[in-house]
Amino acid sequence: MSRKLIHVAAAVITNLSGEVLIAKRSEAQHQGGLWEFPGGKVEQGESALSALSRELYEELGIEVTEARPLIKVPHHYSDKSVLLDVFEVTRFTGEAWGKEGQPIKWVAKAEMDHFSFPAANQPILNACLLPTMLAITPDFTTLDGLVDFVEQALSCGAQGVMLRNHTLSDDMFERAYQRINGMLASASIPLIVNCSLELATALQADALHLSASRLSELQGRDQFSGRWLSASCHNRAELDRALAKNIDFITLSPVLSTGSHPETEPLGWPIFQQMVDECAIPVYALGGLDKHVLEQAIGCGAQGIAGISAWSQGQKG
Numbered sequence: 001m002s003r004k005l006i007h008v009a010a011a012v013i014t015n016l017s018g019e020v021l022i023a024k025r026s027e028a029q030h031q032g033g034l035w036e037f038p039g040g041k042v043e044q045g046e047s048a049l050s051a052l053s054r055e056l057y058e059e060l061g062i063e064v065t066e067a068r069p070l071i072k073v074p075h076h077y078s079d080k081s082v083l084l085d086v087f088e089v090t091r092f093t094g095e096a097w098g099k100e101g102q103p104i105k106w107v108a109k110a111e112m113d114h115f116s117f118p119a120a121n122q123p124i125l126n127a128c129l130l131p132t133m134l135a136i137t138p139d140f141t142t143l144d145g146l147v148d149f150v151e152q153a154l155s156c157g158a159q160g161v162m163l164r165n166h167t168l169s170d171d172m173f174e175r176a177y178q179r180i181n182g183m184l185a186s187a188s189i190p191l192i193v194n195c196s197l198e199l200a201t202a203l204q205a206d207a208l209h210l211s212a213s214r215l216s217e218l219q220g221r222d223q224f225s226g227r228w229l230s231a232s233c234h235n236r237a238e239l240d241r242a243l244a245k246n247i248d249f250i251t252l253s254p255v256l257s258t259g260s261h262p263e264t265e266p267l268g269w270p271i272f273q274q275m276v277d278e279c280a281i282p283v284y285a286l287g288g289l290d291k292h293v294l295e296q297a298i299g300c301g302a303q304g305i306a307g308i309s310a311w312s313q314g315q316k317g
């Protein structure tokens with residue numbers, strides 16, 4: 001579609017209890033009657049961040065003191081096209097109130113699914129709920145080795161775990177899943193299985209990550225009934241396929257060169273950023289990274305970083 005995108009700056013404002021501020025659009029507005037993340041149109045010559053600060057002062061009476069890019073979502077409604085340029089606001093001064101008469105509410109992240117938002121907002125809701133640092137398990141040989149890896153990764157800041165091991169039988173994979181599932185669930189750490197659709201369904205897993213070849217075999221999003229469905233992408237064709245199949249988020253790799261795939265040409269940060277810009281869903285940077293590049297990845301529009309050996313000193317993966 002060639003219609004011009006209306007650039008909109010919007011904010012996921014969080015408070016110290018981890019709640020998010022949402023506001024109700026008036027019936028008369030575009031997408032009226034639905035809940036939104038406060039914000040508004042970026043004016044000519046204005047940066048998205050200045051527009052955000054201006055709009056949050058006009059609409060809520062708060063002054064932004066700390067914000068970081070969260071996600072950019074291009075979306076085509078039947079009557080207009082918008083580019084939602086979303087920031088997470090983690091510090092502000094003043095107390096938010098509905099200066100334009102709009103109802104506002106602080107809601108727990110897990111409760112946001114109970115409110116009706118415009119259609120463009122689904123990837124923003126996903127970005128709010130997903131971790132920024134995702135640990136991918138190496139090809140462990142013992143269950144104790146797996147537990148050691150997971151504990152080490154969490155102690156280094158990982159907030160989510162992807163269970164991946166292509167050397168295991170389905171039986172052994174299930175044992176590995178059972179070994180860490182309870183431990184992670186009790187700490188509210190998401191566990192994503194990287195296996196076949198059939199095995200994930202048998203395990204009643206909440207989150208499934210598909211390799212690029214498994215993604216190509218997937219007929220539709222509704223084949224998986226869990227909360228999260230994600231996929232590995234390495235190029236534009238795979239990214240387009242993930243978007244066409246309504247995947248919730250992707251990993252995009254390799255960003256830098258990695259010892260595990262020395263033959264693969266890395267994307268590099270500029271191409272990574274270009275691909276993220278064109279893509280309306282959360283993207284994890286993967287490949288050759290360690291946790292020190294998190295800021296750089298976020299600056300390129302990433303949801304965060306994923307990695308196998310980002311969680312120990314020295315090695316990268």
Ligand SMILES: Nc1nc2c([nH]c(=O)n2[C@H]2C[C@H](O)[C@@H](COP(=O)(O)OP(=O)(O)OP(=O)(O)O)O2)c(=O)[nH]1
Nearest residue numbers: 008010030031036037038039040041082118120121
């Ligand atoms: N602020 C905001 N706008 C959203 C969200 N989701 C979504 O589709 N939109 C759309 C609705 C509108 O077409 C556009 C935002 O424009 P707006 O009406 O807030 O703009 P504004 O504050 O400058 O208000 P106005 O003076 O032009 O009425 O983006 C969201 O979560 N927050």
Ligand SMILES: [Mg+2]
Nearest residue numbers: 038039040041
């Ligand atoms: Mg507005």
